[in-house]
Amino acid sequence: MDELVIGGQKIANRLFLGTGKFASYGQIPEVISCSGAQVVTVALRRVDPSSAEENMLNFIPGSCIVMPNTSGARTADEAVKIARLARAMGCGNWIKIEVISDNKYLLPDNEETILATRILAAEGFVVLPYMNPDLTAGRKMLEAGAAAVMPLGSPIGTNRGLKTKEIVQIMINELAAPIIVDAGLGKPSDAAEAMEIGAAAVLVNTAIATAEDPVRMAEAFSLAVKAGRKAYLAGLGEQSAQACASSPLTGFLF
């Protein structure tokens, strides 16, 4: 049985969905439905009630696991505060830790993320830290109580794909916890690539939200994630530098 369990919960679908950047929240229920996503991320913000912005919770089915992120946090302390606020919303105890002080590339601060992971895991959160791919930092996050780690494929929102493949592969090989590739996956084939090398799941937002047809793209990603996972389980054939005939080299007509 090929099961993904995080924080004691069985996760039926290995495509995690981010809900930012959609042209309208109204698209989200169908995107969730077509992607099959069970884990859905949200952000927490002060909201101006005079704006037309609706509450995201109205668009996420109750069967989904809501995973708030700590976006906006620049330090561990800020991430902890945001996480506690998010939990007070009453939608469960999952949290994606995101600590970013670099405004150009939005690369996460692993050191602060480790600190926040330790505090929040001790408070009973199911902690999934977003991180720069790094074996040692990943190990420290798991020692600090992370339920999984989420290395980036490329910077947030860039759609550039799995640029960090070598390090992500090492993390998959060496860490006994789910590795979820988060950020930068731009095409279904990027998601399949991550799954083929053994990622436990992928988190996709921009590539789906900014597609011409987000619902169809959600479905495409869902298929790619399933295909990639199946390929991983099947065991990829070896690569070689030279050609190796697929047809017999005997019994030729000429």
Add this chain to the structure above:
Amino acid sequence: MKVYLNGKDVFLSGETPLVDFVRDNGFRPERVVIQHNGRILTREEWSGASVRENDRIDVLQFVGGG
């Protein structure tokens, strides 16, 4: 009296029950989380809480995010 709602000045005639204050300012209380002078309020605490002069009230909700 002046209070601060999500960082902006709001003027009230006097001490106001928190739930009324939140609702009067256009929020649907069932889907928000409230921070009162930096402290997160549990839902059980809402009914007993009041907004007083110079209080800082933050009302937050979930929005789209990745």
